[in-house]
Amino acid sequence: MSGLVEKSSFGGLRKPLLMPAWVMIGFFLIIPVLTMLVYSFLTKEFRGGVIWEFSLAAYDQFFFDRGLFGDEPPKIEWTYINIFWRSIVQAFVATIICLVIGFPTAYFIATRSANTRNIWLFLITVPYWVNLLIRTVSMKFLIRDSGPLNHWLMQAGFIDSPIHLINTNFAVQLGLFYSYLPFMVLPIYASVERYNFSLSEASADLYAGRWTTLRRIVLPAVKPGIIAGCILVFVPSLGAFLAPDLLGGAKNFMIGTLIEEQFKGASGNWPFGAAASMLLLSLVLVVLLFYARSQSKQALHH
Amino acid sequence: MKEKALDQIKRYPGFFPMAVLCLFLLYTPLIIVMIYSFNDSPSITRWGGFSLRWYEDVFFGLEATKLRKAAWNSVTIATMAAICATVIATAAAVGMVRSAAWRGKTASFAILSLPIMVPEIVTAVATLIFFSTIGFKAGYATILIAHIVFCIPFAYLPIAARLEGIDSNYEQAALDLYASRWQAFKRVLLPLLAPGIISGFLLAFIISLDDFIITNFVKGAGIETLPTAIFGAIRQGIKPNIMAISTLMLLVSILFVTVSYFVGRMGETKK
Numbered sequence: 001m002s003g004l005v006e007k008s009s010f011g012g013l014r015k016p017l018l019m020p021a022w023v024m025i026g027f028f029l030i031i032p033v034l035t036m037l038v039y040s041f042l043t044k045e046f047r048g049g050v051i052w053e054f055s056l057a058a059y060d061q062f063f064f065d066r067g068l069f070g071d072e073p074p075k076i077e078w079t080y081i082n083i084f085w086r087s088i089v090q091a092f093v094a095t096i097i098c099l100v101i102g103f104p105t106a107y108f109i110a111t112r113s114a115n116t117r118n119i120w121l122f123l124i125t126v127p128y129w130v131n132l133l134i135r136t137v138s139m140k141f142l143i144r145d146s147g148p149l150n151h152w153l154m155q156a157g158f159i160d161s162p163i164h165l166i167n168t169n170f171a172v173q174l175g176l177f178y179s180y181l182p183f184m185v186l187p188i189y190a191s192v193e194r195y196n197f198s199l200s201e202a203s204a205d206l207y208a209g210r211w212t213t214l215r216r217i218v219l220p221a222v223k224p225g226i227i228a229g230c231i232l233v234f235v236p237s238l239g240a241f242l243a244p245d246l247l248g249g250a251k252n253f254m255i256g257t258l259i260e261e262q263f264k265g266a267s268g269n270w271p272f273g274a275a276a277s278m279l280l281l282s283l284v285l286v287v288l289l290f291y292a293r294s295q296s297k298q299a300l301h302h
Numbered sequence: 303m304k305e306k307a308l309d310q311i312k313r314y315p316g317f318f319p320m321a322v323l324c325l326f327l328l329y330t331p332l333i334i335v336m337i338y339s340f341n342d343s344p345s346i347t348r349w350g351g352f353s354l355r356w357y358e359d360v361f362f363g364l365e366a367t368k369l370r371k372a373a374w375n376s377v378t379i380a381t382m383a384a385i386c387a388t389v390i391a392t393a394a395a396v397g398m399v400r401s402a403a404w405r406g407k408t409a410s411f412a413i414l415s416l417p418i419m420v421p422e423i424v425t426a427v428a429t430l431i432f433f434s435t436i437g438f439k440a441g442y443a444t445i446l447i448a449h450i451v452f453c454i455p456f457a458y459l460p461i462a463a464r465l466e467g468i469d470s471n472y473e474q475a476a477l478d479l480y481a482s483r484w485q486a487f488k489r490v491l492l493p494l495l496a497p498g499i500i501s502g503f504l505l506a507f508i509i510s511l512d513d514f515i516i517t518n519f520v521k522g523a524g525i526e527t528l529p530t531a532i533f534g535a536i537r538q539g540i541k542p543n544i545m546a547i548s549t550l551m552l553l554v555s556i557l558f559v560t561v562s563y564f565v566g567r568m569g570e571t572k573k
């Protein structure tokens with residue numbers, strides 16, 4: 001009898017089995033996010049905190065500039081929009097760097113023999129397990145003006161004065177790339193591994209060149225892996241805190257630092273921080289919905 | 303002959319150097335920090351010979367008590383969070399994978415993966431606001447709860463992946479032979495699932511140990527974990543003892559990933 005209902009040996013216990021996870025995530029993540037949404041519509045309290053009074057001030061501050069005393073006609077406030085825009089650009093560039101280095105790497109690994117493949121995968125995943133803070137600090141240590149990188153380059157005679165890398169946009173991109181590279185390699189690897197290489201062979205038999213085959217045959221076939229990798233790098237990069245904070249300095253501020261500052265000590269602004277977080281979350285949800293739609297389209301095609 | 307031709311078609315010039323570059327970029331900063339942690343000179347730039355003085359400083363120096371306390375907090379929180387998350391995730395995985403399709407399945411999966419989807423900083427802000435609204439005092443308990451929540455999906459994924467690979471006939475057979483569901487789970491499914499559970503636990507442990515941003519928001523004053531202590535210390539510049547701690551943490555991570563790797567392979571070869 002029980003054999004008839006395949007794969008449902010614990011079906012009757014579904015609810016009690018899932019309940020602890022639902023409760024933990026529901027109570028300590030979903031309700032908090034809803035609370036945060038409420039907070040973003042409250043009035044700021046000066047010692048850090050809120051007054052329970054409805055207000056649109058947080059969003060207003062984000063988008064409009066009403067002058068020092070708040071009585072001038074509203075103009076668009078670019079400061080925060082620019083920070084968001086910068087974060088999007090930084091995350092995008094980091095994603096591209098990851099893709100350019102991650103794709104050939106993933107492809108290379110997937111075409112090795114099973115044993116070599118495992119060693120390579122192991123080597124790629126090890127850094128992911130190393131504390132992100134430590135990785136970021138290591139990067140900072142390496143590329144400082146008086147750090148080992150500049151020291152060697154000067155000793156070797158390539159440069160006369162240190163290259164100034166730290167506190168630049170590039171340093172942030174490098175940090176983000178370094179933080180999330182394995183997220184790009186692993187899904188692409190998984191797609192390439194499933195790819196049927198007789199397609200490449202057929203393409204070669206029909207006189208397509210190597211690179212044409214790559215562009216016209218391989219890339220479309222492994223596209224789902226590439227998209228997944230890009231999402232997995234882009235989304236955490238967008239809200240990253242450590243890389244921009246440690247490598248970017250005060251001028252290369254991203255969303256993460258903007259939000260963090262609103263909750264630091266008495267100078268903070270909780271409703272504004274909540275509003276900025278809501279906007280970041282919405283941005284991420286848009287990206288994820290876009291992804292989900294492309295996935296279901298893909299599923300429809302196959 | 304044909305094999306060789308296919309091999310030619312598969313290969314792309316330049317991909318191998320790219321892969322090497324990838325490894326080079328990933329490992330250089332870590333190796334440099336490791337080397338410099340043995341530097342005798344108090345200046346972090348100049349090389350002054352090999353020494354273990356910074357390790358001595360970590361264990362017995364001025365900040366040793368503070369660091370030991372932070373390390374203790376980190377390890378105990380990570381252990382408890384990983385255990386709770388693994389138990390919750392194992393139950394959830396059995397509930398999800400071993401049940402026929404039902405209406406809320408996609409939604410349920412979305413809930414389970416939510417802690418990965420929501421950006422960390424948003425989770426941090428939301429948790430801080432929530433605990434402060436309900437008047438829960440920030441400290442050890444708030445860190446632990448937050449860690450359990452975001453560890454759940456990391457524990458869930460390897461466990462569910464493993465469970466999907468286990469034929470349900472095994473536990474069906476046990477049930478047909480009048481084992482109770484609990485017995486079927488404990489005596490049949492659990493041993494088969496063990497590699498997945500261990501991977502899930504280790505991943506959750508590392509993720510908890512790794513966390514900085516959420517901990518930093520919900521910890522309140524007077525309690526530190528290793529990452530928040532290190533972050534506080536590097537505000538005044540990278541000192542050599544930071545590199546010694548980093549090297550130690552790096553070795554712990556590598557130990558963990560190696561164990562997890564071999565546990566995973568053990569499970570595979572048994573099949």
